[in-house]
Amino acid sequence: MAEIRLERLRKEYGKTLAVNDITIKFPTSAVTCLLGPSGCGKTTLMRIIAGLEAPTSGEVYFDDVRVTDKTPQQRNIGMVFQYPVVYKGISVYHNLELPLIEDKLPEAERRKRIDDVAQILGLEHMLNKNVSSLDNATRQKVAVGRAVARQPQIILFDEPITNVDPNSRVQLKTALKRLSKQHNQTIIYVTHDQTEAMTLADEIALMKDGVIVQRDNPRSLYNYPNDVFGGWFLGNPGMNFVEYEVNGQSELGGPLFTRPIRFNNLNRDKHISVGIRPEHILVSPQPSAGAVRGQLTRKSIVVGGQYLLFIQIEGKMLKAKVPTSVGQAVAQEVWVECPLERVTLFGEQGTKIETELIPAQPVA
Amino acid sequence: MKNPRRVLYNIALWAVAIFFFSPIAWIALASFKTKNGILATPPQLIFAPTLDNYADFFTRPNVGQYFLNSILLSVAAVLLAILVSFLASYCFSRFQPKATGFLMFLLLSIRMVPAAASVVPVFLMYTAFGWKDNWLGIMLFYAMFSIPFSVWILKGFIDGVSQRYDETALVNGGSRLHVLFKVVLPQVRPGLIAAFIFNFIFVWNEFLINFIIGGKTTTTIPTALIIGVSNNQGMDWTFVATLTTIYILPPIIAIYFFQKYLLVGMTFGTVRGEV
Numbered sequence: 001m002a003e004i005r006l007e008r009l010r011k012e013y014g015k016t017l018a019v020n021d022i023t024i025k026f027p028t029s030a031v032t033c034l035l036g037p038s039g040c041g042k043t044t045l046m047r048i049i050a051g052l053e054a055p056t057s058g059e060v061y062f063d064d065v066r067v068t069d070k071t072p073q074q075r076n077i078g079m080v081f082q083y084p085v086v087y088k089g090i091s092v093y094h095n096l097e098l099p100l101i102e103d104k105l106p107e108a109e110r111r112k113r114i115d116d117v118a119q120i121l122g123l124e125h126m127l128n129k130n131v132s133s134l135d136n137a138t139r140q141k142v143a144v145g146r147a148v149a150r151q152p153q154i155i156l157f158d159e160p161i162t163n164v165d166p167n168s169r170v171q172l173k174t175a176l177k178r179l180s181k182q183h184n185q186t187i188i189y190v191t192h193d194q195t196e197a198m199t200l201a202d203e204i205a206l207m208k209d210g211v212i213v214q215r216d217n218p219r220s221l222y223n224y225p226n227d228v229f230g231g232w233f234l235g236n237p238g239m240n241f242v243e244y245e246v247n248g249q250s251e252l253g254g255p256l257f258t259r260p261i262r263f264n265n266l267n268r269d270k271h272i273s274v275g276i277r278p279e280h281i282l283v284s285p286q287p288s289a290g291a292v293r294g295q296l297t298r299k300s301i302v303v304g305g306q307y308l309l310f311i312q313i314e315g316k317m318l319k320a321k322v323p324t325s326v327g328q329a330v331a332q333e334v335w336v337e338c339p340l341e342r343v344t345l346f347g348e349q350g351t352k353i354e355t356e357l358i359p360a361q362p363v364a
Numbered sequence: 365m366k367n368p369r370r371v372l373y374n375i376a377l378w379a380v381a382i383f384f385f386s387p388i389a390w391i392a393l394a395s396f397k398t399k400n401g402i403l404a405t406p407p408q409l410i411f412a413p414t415l416d417n418y419a420d421f422f423t424r425p426n427v428g429q430y431f432l433n434s435i436l437l438s439v440a441a442v443l444l445a446i447l448v449s450f451l452a453s454y455c456f457s458r459f460q461p462k463a464t465g466f467l468m469f470l471l472l473s474i475r476m477v478p479a480a481a482s483v484v485p486v487f488l489m490y491t492a493f494g495w496k497d498n499w500l501g502i503m504l505f506y507a508m509f510s511i512p513f514s515v516w517i518l519k520g521f522i523d524g525v526s527q528r529y530d531e532t533a534l535v536n537g538g539s540r541l542h543v544l545f546k547v548v549l550p551q552v553r554p555g556l557i558a559a560f561i562f563n564f565i566f567v568w569n570e571f572l573i574n575f576i577i578g579g580k581t582t583t584t585i586p587t588a589l590i591i592g593v594s595n596n597q598g599m600d601w602t603f604v605a606t607l608t609t610i611y612i613l614p615p616i617i618a619i620y621f622f623q624k625y626l627l628v629g630m631t632f633g634t635v636r637g638e639v
Contacts, residue, residue, distance in 0.1 A: 050535045072534040079535035085528045089550055098546060099536045147536055156535070 002062045002076075002153035002186050003028050004049060009058035011044050011210075018044040019055070020210035029184040031177075032215075033197035036207030037233065042190045045207070046156050049188065051075050062154065075154070078147030082159040084139035086131040086146075092118075093127040095142050099150050117145040121175050137168035144172065148179050155180075157189040161196065173200060194234050198222070206230050223277075223342075228350035231275045237308070240281070240318050241273040241346070251360070255314035256338050258290055263345060264355035272353065273346040280342035281320040283309060284335045291335035294318070299327060311336055388612065394605035402601045421606040429581075430588040435614070437499070437584060438567035441506035446559055448507070449514035450552075454544060456515070457522040458530065468519070471512040479572050490577045497579025505573060510563035517562070521555030522548060557625040565615050585611045 004026040011019040018041040026032045034042040047053040049060060051072035060068045067075050087095050093114060100110045118124045121141045126134070131142060140160060147155055157176070161169045177200065180187050191197050197204050198218045205215040206229070213227045225231040231239030244252055248268040252261040256274060265272075284291065294313040302308045307327025309320045311334055318336065345353040394402045396413035421427060456464050474482065486505065487496075495501030525548055533543045549556070571586035578587060589607055619626065 050531075052531050052535065072531075073537055073539055075535075076537070077535055078537075079532065081528050081532060083526075083528060085526070085532040087529075087547060087550070099533075099538065102538050102542055143532070146532075150537055152537070 004154060004186055004188070005061040006045075006049070007059045007061070009045070009048060009060065010056045011041070011048060011053065012056045017210050019048065021058075022210075022212055024205065024212055024215065026186055026188055027203070028186050030202040031180050031187040031189055031200055033201035033204045034188060034190045034207055035194060035197040035201075035204050035233075036192065038192055040207045041210040042192075042207050043158055046079075046158050046188060046190050049154075050077060050079050050156055076152050077154040077156060078150055078152040079156040080140075080143050080147045080158065080160045082162055084136055084143050084163075086134075086139045086142050088132050089130065091128050091130055092123060092134070092142055095131055096127075096145050096149050099146055103150060113149045113151070114145075117149045117179070120178055121145050122171060137164045137172070140164055141168075141172060141175070144176070144179075151183050152185070154186045154188070157187070159191055160189075162191075162193070176200065194236075206233070208233075224344060224352075225275075226352040228273060228275070228346050231277075231344070231346075235277055237278060237319050239275045239277050239344075241275050242316050242318070244272050244274060246270065246272055255292060255316055256336075257359075258292055260360040261340065262358045262360055263353065266353070266355075267347055269347045269353075271348055273350075274338075275344045275346055276338050276342055278308070278319045279306075279321040280339065281318065281322075282337040282339065283311070283320050283322050283326055283330060284337075285326075285330045285333075287335045288337070291337040294334050294336045296330055296332055296334050299330070301327070309334070391605050392609045392612075394601065395609040397602075397605075399602050402605065417602040417606045421603065421610075424603065426583070426588075427607070430583055430585050431610075433499075433582055434568060434584040434611075437503055437506060437582070438564050441503045441567055442510055442560055442563045444503070445507040445510035445514055445563060446518075446556060449511050449518050449559065450549070450556065451544070452511070453515045453518035453522050454548065456519050458527065468516065471515055474509065475512055483572055483576050486573065487576050496577055497582055499582055502574065502578055502582050505577065506567045506570070509573075510566065514559040514563060517559045518552060518555050521552040525551045554625050557622055561618055561622050561626055564618065568615055 006022055006024050009019055009022045010017075020041075022045065034045065036042050044053065048055050051067070051070060051074075055068065058068075059066060062075065087098060096114045096117065097110055100113065105113075114127070115124070118127055121144060123138070123141055123145060126138070131139060134142070140163070144157075144160060160176075161172050164172060173196070176189075189197075189200060201218055203215060204218050204221050206213045206221060206225075206227075208227075208229050214221060214225065214230050216224075221230060222234050225234065225239070228241065231241070242256055246252065246265065247270050248265065250263055250265040252263065252272075252274065253259070256276075282291070287293070292313055294311040296309060297312050297317075298310040300308050302321065305324045307322050307324065309322060309327065309330065311318045311320055313336060320336070322330075340357040340359065343357060345355060345357075347353050390407070395417050396415070397408065397411055398414060398416070401408055401411055455461070456468065461467070490496050490498075490501060490505075493501070529547050529551070530543050533547045534540075538547070569586060570584070571590070574582065574584050574587045575590065578584070583591070585607065589604060589611075
């Protein structure tokens with residue numbers, strides 16, 4: 001049980017601002033993923049939480065204890081890095097045991113904990129092997145085991161499976177999930193891989209340029225990004241954005257919609273972006289009510305047999321992900337519908353406009 | 365198989381090796397000869413070996429103490445030097461204090477002047493401190509003299525150990541001492557051994573300083589050799605030969621067993637993870 005609370009945390013390296021005024025709570029017994037592109041400050045944030053870097057300003061609390069000035073050792077955490085760090089020249093068992101000896105645990109307890117994590121990580125047959133003879137994936141398992149076996153309140157993972165082959169990646173991910181649920185630990189997991197974040201996290205904190213842009217459960221974050229960045233960064237491919245000139249008005253029309261759509265233009269924005277995810281666009285070879293006509297310019301098969309369609313509508317390019325049957329059926333001329341409940345509007349600053357979308361009554 | 369070029373190489377190598385080994389062979393053989401046999405011209409290659417010199421050697425006063433001094437002084441001084449150097453080079457490598465490069469250069473500067481130049485100030489210092497012929501004082505001098513080179517060797521090795529090791533150990537509940545001795549030390553063991561051997565050989569062979577600031581209680585073998593040489597009218601060749609032969613054994617054994625570490629030591633840790 002340890003909630004991590006960051007208050008107005010800032011880290012500057014010379015003129016570079018790595019972490020910009022972050023205030024956030026990471027809840028107990030949950031896996032929170034820090035997701036963001038490389039260089040967005042997520043690793044720095046993690047290192048500040050671990051105590052490996054001192055913040056320029058701001059505070060770090062574990063529960064209500066201020067730990068900003070405490071050493072990593074005093075913080076009672078575990079951490080796994082991107083590159084597997086194992087103590088060379090000694091056995092797997094001894095690698096797992098070293099921190100436990102440091103914690104002054106009795107022999108029997110050490111053995112029990114090591115056997116436990118070894119079993120979950122699939123290391124039970126190689127406990128006596130010298131780590132120097134192991135491949136990277138196995139070494140990373142050892143590193144994970146070492147961090148977990150101490151049963152610290154907080155475990156930090158810094159892209160632990162980035163440098164691991166795909167097969168072991170699945171294994172490690174499963175193991176991580178099991179381990180994380182065992183001891184009610186607070187887990188922060190840094191990654192730039194959205195699939196990893198989506199599958200592992202209870203909550204995702206999306207980071208960009210040293211700021212946490214949004215923090216939500218994976219599904220909401222994906223479906224309702226509150227920033228253009230979230231829409232663009234998540235998804236494969238990311239969200240479609242279609243620019244509209246509304247000049248402060250509260251009505252949208254073509255090219256995406258057949259009839260005017262009303263929304264609440266609170267800030268009287270002149271330009272807005274209409275965002276919709278490729279898989280939320282409905283495509284049909286036949287015309288239908290509410291669908292606009294488009295030209296298919298390219299189609300390709302993607303993972304899972306789905307088709308990725310590139311559709312041009314009045315000079316705007318839309319990407320749509322459709323099921324195999326639709327993908328096979330469509331020819332040059334297609335009809336495209338953007339369901340209103342799937343559409344998100346973003347204002348001039350790139351932030352989401354909180355509004356309902358209401359279709360205007362068709363003129364009789 | 366019999367490549368003539370190869371054979372030629374081998375002959376050349378053996379010739380060079382034997383040429384350099386011949387003085388050692390001469391003195392080692394001499395320790396089994398009689399006094400007249402040693403000085404015979406032409407040198408006797410075939411002779412009846414005798415152990416009289418060794419029997420006589422152990423009846424000489426103080427030989428035991430010379431050996432003890434040599435062994436204790438070199439081992440203690442070098443161990444102390446290596447402990448200090450290990451901590452210092454860890455600090456240089458990890459915390460990189462301001463002007464690390466310059467400090468490292470300064471450290472080495474004592475090795476840049478010939479010993480003959482530094483011996484006078486050292487002598488004056490030691491008499492002022494009242495440390496002349498003091499076992500601890502001489503040990504400290506040798507440790508001081510061994511530190512710079514050890515720091516240079518060890519810093520190279522510690523630089524080669526990724527900081528991630530330190531961080532992993534620290535965040536997983538280890539103290540700095542745990543990092544130093546449980547995590548970093550095992551990985552730089554070749555460097556430690558290399559530094560030990562290099563400095564051990566230096567202290568073992570050191571004569572001038574021991575001659576100047578040492579005395580009766582701290583005489584090491586090199587000094588004993590010089591004193592013993594001019595015993596009762598003329599050279600005491602049998603004593604010199606016997607003492608030398610026993611004296612060169614420890615370094616030869618050490619080098620034989622740790623050859624590979626000497627090589628890594630000479631490359632300042634740039635050949636990493638190969639040992």
